Amino acid sequence: MPGEVIQERARWLLIMEKAYRGSVETQFADALYVVPDLHRQSGGGCDLALRGPAVGYAVRTVAPQPPLRLGGRTLDTLPDPRASVTKVLDAGVTVLVEEPDLAALGRTAADRLLPGVQVIEPYGLAARWPSYEQVWFL
Amino acid sequence: MARPIPATDVLLNLFGAPHQSDLVTSALRLATALLDRGARVQIWTCGDATGLTSAALGDTKPRDLTDLERRHPSTALIVRNLLADHPDRLYWYVCRFCADDRGAADQIPQVSKRSPFLFAEHVKAADKALVMGVC
Amino acid sequence: MTDHLLIESGGPQTGPACERFVGDATRLAGDGHRVVLFLVENGVTAALPGAAPGIETFLRGGGEVWVDTFSAAQRALPATDLAADVRMVEMDDVAAKLLEPQVRAVWH
Numbered sequence: 134m135p136g137e138v139i140q141e142r143a144r145w146l147l148i149m150e151k152a153y154r155g156s157v158e159t160q161f162a163d164a165l166y167v168v169p170d171l172h173r174q175s176g177g178g179c180d181l182a183l184r185g186p187a188v189g190y191a192v193r194t195v196a197p198q199p200p201l202r203l204g205g206r207t208l209d210t211l212p213d214p215r216a217s218v219t220k221v222l223d224a225g226v227t228v229l230v231e232e233p234d235l236a237a238l239g240r241t242a243a244d245r246l247l248p249g250v251q252v253i254e255p256y257g258l259a260a261r262w263p264s265y266e267q268v269w270f271l
Numbered sequence: 272m273a274r275p276i277p278a279t280d281v282l283l284n285l286f287g288a289p290h291q292s293d294l295v296t297s298a299l300r301l302a303t304a305l306l307d308r309g310a311r312v313q314i315w316t317c318g319d320a321t322g323l324t325s326a327a328l329g330d331t332k333p334r335d336l337t338d339l340e341r342r343h344p345s346t347a348l349i350v351r352n353l354l355a356d357h358p359d360r361l362y363w364y365v366c367r368f369c370a371d372d373r374g375a376a377d378q379i380p381q382v383s384k385r386s387p388f389l390f391a392e393h394v395k396a397a398d399k400a401l402v403m404g405v406c
Numbered sequence: 407m408t409d410h411l412l413i414e415s416g417g418p419q420t421g422p423a424c425e426r427f428v429g430d431a432t433r434l435a436g437d438g439h440r441v442v443l444f445l446v447e448n449g450v451t452a453a454l455p456g457a458a459p460g461i462e463t464f465l466r467g468g469g470e471v472w473v474d475t476f477s478a479a480q481r482a483l484p485a486t487d488l489a490a491d492v493r494m495v496e497m498d499d500v501a502a503k504l505l506e507p508q509v510r511a512v513w514h
Contacts, residue, residue, distance in 0.1 A: 154405070260437060263434075
């Protein structure tokens, strides 16, 4: 079994605000990739907050993203952040977004929020920081 | 079997990329200040920061073409020297997945490559853990 | 109540990101926690008067702003040009704060 799990449930808040960090070079290994395993390693103690541009990761696209043609290669393994967020939710991670970030993404963004993502009030995250052992911008 | 992780006061997780900001400088300055105060420090690198200790860097940067006689140390040498200055209180770890992904699999022998599955163990071994920069 | 060391490295040039982080610091201070906001690297430019209005709000709310001497010097920012209520510090001061057992730190 790769890596032990912390026996007491840790409380880690992972905050992502930098988004879209490279499609061709990243592919499956986007910033969200590590989150389910961090959740496992922490004994089920991770919460993930998506802030600023990263809130878009939790908003369903209106059309599928086409594969990318580069010369003779068709690259169909680009990152799929919505699928990644769904995996994170399925792993049991609480996913949070702050209401103003959702509003900033356009009038229909809130309607397209992925099921299970929780919306909190502005600066509601910071109010919760003292309840976490670790607060990391990832 | 994974080697035991020494208990430390602070774990600095260096996730941001070199050459984009002063992040690496800040991390090394903070590590030095902590060590000067007698603290025990771990550094864990991810992403492009794993390249700081790539064996391919050798000891020196490429020559300054305007000053050919002057040598400039590589980050690999700087880190090696820092580790030698604090053999019992500074530990440098490199994420194996990131090192492989970023073409830095070949590392200087003074650092330890670690599986990302062991990250929580390193967090647990430190009183405080900072994540500096993003991958 | 808890003690916090929040470290801002990007500064106003990062736009909303810096503003949000300063806002986080303000929220913590407003909730009664003891907060030091340490400005380092490009973050030191937030200590220029008017550069980051949230800094004034944070200070009024009881927070402390520390400015990295090294970063300010590197960016040709003399202390006399910075806001009056900030404290110039060395990395040793930050290390000392970080090593205080009750302090929680977040890097941004």
